[in-house]
Amino acid sequence: MSRRWPLYGMLAFGYAFLYVPVLLLIIYSFNESRLVTVWGGFSTKWYAELLQNQQLLDAAWLSVRIAAVNATVAVILGTLAANALVRYGRFRGRLGFELLLTAPLVMPDVIIGLSLLLLFVAMQQMIGWPDGRGFSTIAIAHITFSMAYVAVVVRARLSHMDRSLEEAAMDLGARPLGVYLQITLPLIAPALLSGWLLAFTLSLDDLVIASFVSGPGSTTLPMVVYSSVRMGVSPQINALATLFIAVVALAVLVAGLSLGAGPRPGPARRGRGRSQ
Amino acid sequence: MTPMSASGLPRIARVRRLGRLLNIGVPYLWIGLFFLLPFVIVLRIGIAEPALAQPPYTALWQWVDSGLLEIRISLQNFSLVLEDDLYLAALLGSLQVASVCTLLCLVIGYPMAYAIATAPVRWRVPLLLLVVLPFWTSFLIRVYAWIGILKSNGLLNNFLIWLGLIDEPLQILHTQLAVYIGVVYAYLPFMILPLYANLTRLDRGLLEAAADLGCRPLRAFRKITLPLSLPGIVAGSMLVFIPVVGEFVIPDLLGGPESLMIGKVLWMEFFSNKDWPLAAALATLLLALLLVPFVLMQRLEQRLQSDDDAARP
Numbered sequence: 222m223s224r225r226w227p228l229y230g231m232l233a234f235g236y237a238f239l240y241v242p243v244l245l246l247i248i249y250s251f252n253e254s255r256l257v258t259v260w261g262g263f264s265t266k267w268y269a270e271l272l273q274n275q276q277l278l279d280a281a282w283l284s285v286r287i288a289a290v291n292a293t294v295a296v297i298l299g300t301l302a303a304n305a306l307v308r309y310g311r312f313r314g315r316l317g318f319e320l321l322l323t324a325p326l327v328m329p330d331v332i333i334g335l336s337l338l339l340l341f342v343a344m345q346q347m348i349g350w351p352d353g354r355g356f357s358t359i360a361i362a363h364i365t366f367s368m369a370y371v372a373v374v375v376r377a378r379l380s381h382m383d384r385s386l387e388e389a390a391m392d393l394g395a396r397p398l399g400v401y402l403q404i405t406l407p408l409i410a411p412a413l414l415s416g417w418l419l420a421f422t423l424s425l426d427d428l429v430i431a432s433f434v435s436g437p438g439s440t441t442l443p444m445v446v447y448s449s450v451r452m453g454v455s456p457q458i459n460a461l462a463t464l465f466i467a468v469v470a471l472a473v474l475v476a477g478l479s480l481g482a483g484p485r486p487g488p489a490r491r492g493r494g495r496s497q
Numbered sequence: 498m499t500p501m502s503a504s505g506l507p508r509i510a511r512v513r514r515l516g517r518l519l520n521i522g523v524p525y526l527w528i529g530l531f532f533l534l535p536f537v538i539v540l541r542i543g544i545a546e547p548a549l550a551q552p553p554y555t556a557l558w559q560w561v562d563s564g565l566l567e568i569r570i571s572l573q574n575f576s577l578v579l580e581d582d583l584y585l586a587a588l589l590g591s592l593q594v595a596s597v598c599t600l601l602c603l604v605i606g607y608p609m610a611y612a613i614a615t616a617p618v619r620w621r622v623p624l625l626l627l628v629v630l631p632f633w634t635s636f637l638i639r640v641y642a643w644i645g646i647l648k649s650n651g652l653l654n655n656f657l658i659w660l661g662l663i664d665e666p667l668q669i670l671h672t673q674l675a676v677y678i679g680v681v682y683a684y685l686p687f688m689i690l691p692l693y694a695n696l697t698r699l700d701r702g703l704l705e706a707a708a709d710l711g712c713r714p715l716r717a718f719r720k721i722t723l724p725l726s727l728p729g730i731v732a733g734s735m736l737v738f739i740p741v742v743g744e745f746v747i748p749d750l751l752g753g754p755e756s757l758m759i760g761k762v763l764w765m766e767f768f769s770n771k772d773w774p775l776a777a778a779l780a781t782l783l784l785a786l787l788l789v790p791f792v793l794m795q796r797l798e799q800r801l802q803s804d805d806d807a808a809r810p
Contacts, residue, residue, distance in 0.1 A: 228615075231608035232624075238605070238682065239631050242642035245652060249645065256650075302524035312521055321528045323795060327736060329743020329787070331760045332780050335767060336535030339777065343538055365531040368524065397512050426635050429745050433767070443637050450641045450750060454648070462638040469633045473626075 243466060250459035267460040274457065277445050284442035287356060288424035291363040295420040296413055298364065299371025306372070307379045325366040326373070334433030337362045341434060354436035362434045363427060367420035374419065378412035379405075418472065536784065539777050575778040584779065587762040588786065594673075594748070594758060595741040598680040599734050602688040605681065606733065610692035611722075614699070625693060632686050640679050640750055647675050647751070671753035679747040684740070688733040695729025696722075728801055735794035739787050759783055 250268075254261030271277065302322055305312070312318075325333065341351055341358050351358050386408070390400045406413075428443035435441065449455050578584045613624045631639060646652045647670040654666040669675055699722060707717040745760040752758070759779065767776040 225612075225615075228608055228612040231605075232612040235605055235609040235685070236627060239628070239685065242639065242646060242682070243631060243634065245646065246638070246642045298524045298527055301520045304520040305524065309517060309521060312517075314521075314525070318521070318525055318528075319799070320795060321532055322524075323798065324791065325528075325532060327739040327787075327791065327794070329740055329745075329760055329783065331743050331745055331763045332539075332784060333532075333535075335763065335776055335780050336539045337531065339538045339773070340531070340535040361531055365528065368527070372524075397509060397516060401516075422633055426637065428637055429764075443635070446635075446637055446641075447746075450637070450644070454641075454645045458638070458641060462635065462642070465638060466634050469630070473630065473633070 243462075246459050246462045247466065250456065250463040252456065252459075255456060267456040268464075271457050271460045271464075276440075277442070277457075277461075280440050280442045280445040283356070283439060284425055287360050287363065287441065288421045290360050291367055291424040292417045292420035294360075294364045295367035295371050296417045299368040299416060299420075300375050300409075300413065302368065302372040303375035303379050306376055322369050322372050325369040328366075330427070330429035331433075333362070333366060334430040337365070337430070338433045354434055355439035358434045358436070359431050359439065359441065362430050363420075363424040366430070367423050370419050370423060371416035374416040375409060375412045378409045382408055414476070418476075422469075539780050539784070575774075575781075578775065578778045578782060583757075584759075584762065584782075587757045587759045588782070590757045591742045591744075591759040592786075594676055594680065594744075594756070595738045598677055598684065598741055599688075599738045601677065601681045602685050602737050603730065603734060606685055606688035607692060607730075610689045610696055610729075613689075614693050614696035621697070625690075628686050628689050636683060637746060639683060640747055643675065643679050643682065643751060644670060647678070670751060673752070673756050675751040675753075676748050676756045676758075679751040680741055680744065683747065684737045687736040691732040691736065692726065692729040695726050695732075699725055728797055731797055732794065732801075735790055735797075739790055739794070742787060743783055 251263050251265065252259075252261055253264035253266070302318075306315075306319065306322075309315075337358075338354075341354060345351060345353075382405075387400050387404050390404050391397075395403070426443065427441075428447050431441045432444060435444070446458060446461065449458060609628070613621055613628070616624060644651075648654075649666040649668060649670065651670070653669065654663075657663045658666070703721050703725075704717055707721055708714070712720070743760040743763075744758060745764050748756050748758040748761045749764070752761075760783075763776050763779045763783070766772045766779060
């Protein structure tokens with residue numbers, strides 16, 4: 222077993238690489254001094270300043286609202302797309318469908334942002350909508366790439382799901398929609414939740430696409446962070462980052478606990494049986 | 498029983514057809530409208546010909562001056578992209594950064610994925626979660642963290658001076674090295690995840706058989722594990738390579754004047770120079786460049802998916 226030590230060394234190095242920058246951000250968010258080089262003692266004044274930064278708070282509120290709308294719509298569309306891919310076999314146009322659903326996962330943001338902007342401008346000229354850019358255009362842009370991520374998450378769950386419960390309900394005379402709502406949806410609920418959270422995070426995080434498709438007066442949180450980061454290191458941003466990390470860690474903890482306490486998922490990965 | 502099904506079946510069939518339409522049609526319509534159509538618009542702007550003066554085209558062009566003038570300018574800009582050394586340098590620079598960083602991610606990520614995949618079962622999920630966790634915090638903020646570390650009076654330089662390894666600060670921020678560090682940091686999880694997925698499915702019996710036959714571990718790794726994990730390597734590499742080619746935030750915040758990347762040039766043409774047609778031409782070029790790796794990734798994905806389906810009982 223001693224052969225594994227270099228491997229574990231590499232693992233430790235990798236985790237250090239991933240976590241040290243984040244830890245430093247957290248530590249320096251409590252630094253009294255404005256300078257990153259000097260430790261001026263423990264202080265929470267940057268958090269107080271953060272909470273008084275009206276521009277930043279407005280942007281954060283806008284971002285959260287966009288992220289919530291985005292996540293909700295993306296979960297609906299992404300789940301429909303996953304249903305299509307898992308349940309409808311080789312339908313006509315499937316190849317194109319899959320291609321279009323995979324592309325947003327890797328497509329550079331600058332391309333998505335620019336092309337959507339050109340679309341919105343063209344649409345505005347032809348049909349008069351969207352009238353100006355802001356909340357709705359950013360939300361549409363975010364939904365477009367978020368649904369691809371949701372589809373990946375839900376698809377994995379759906380294709381490894383035990384279908385015998387659905388078949389039993391069907392045999393007992395349940396309608397397809399009833400089966401879907403009462404059996405399938407509860408079974409894939411964890412995937413829907415993680416898909417929603419993923420979509421929410423992706424939207425909250427996006428700088429590039431939102432910059433292209435936003436208009437005057439709709440500045441999202443990443444845009445404010447970006448312009449202040451370009452000015453150099455700011456302790457307020459450290460404080461913001463720490464709040465971000467705390468929320469994420471809390472969410473992961475709650476999700477982990479609730480999943481651990483909840484009912485165990487059925488014999489996933491094995492079932493499928495006679496359905497195909 | 499019989500009358501029930503006689504009246505019930507058409508209804509169920511109708512509901513099924515409706516479900517089919519809903520499940521396939523609605524998402525298809527959305528991505529068609531907001532993902533495919535925009536590309537068509539960008540492509541049309543990129544390859545526009547002077548003869549094209551139809552109403553839909555002029556309408557597309559109306560945002561600057563008159564339609565006719567606009568089309569001529571866009572063509573000029575498109576040929577400019579191909580002739581000007583700046584854009585070529587940016588393209589090559591992007592490809593270089595993406596290649597180097599993909600390789601670095603592979604070198605760091607493969608041992609990590611291997612260690613996680615071969616760890617005791619109850620450790621695998623927590624270890625994997627630790628890899629994914631940073632991904633859930635803001636990308637922008639994680640890149641920003643490196644500014645404080647790498648700048649000339651930053652933490653790394655102070656640390657090295659304190660150790661006595663260097664006398665005066667090294668210039669790391671705003672160099673190519675900083676871009677490499679930032680990209681590898683931000684994209685490492687994308688390499689580890691597909692590699693892990695691939696390595697956990699590896700049939701350990703093959704390795705045991707090789708060992709029984711007297712094959713040394715390193716040789717067994719080279720002859721068995723490495724070839725079998727090739728799909729994971731390709732998938733991870735594409736997930737890193739393709740988005741990095743068009744990366745904007747990292748070269749902008751960490752890079753210097755010499756780290757010219759196409760995503761940053763596109764951004765500057767759009768936001769600083771307000772030259773939308775030129776930005777569209779650049780996007781077209783970038784898209785064409787990424788088509789080959791994307792198709793490669795897609796085909797691999799489909800093969801894996803069908804393998805996965807076939808492997809299931």
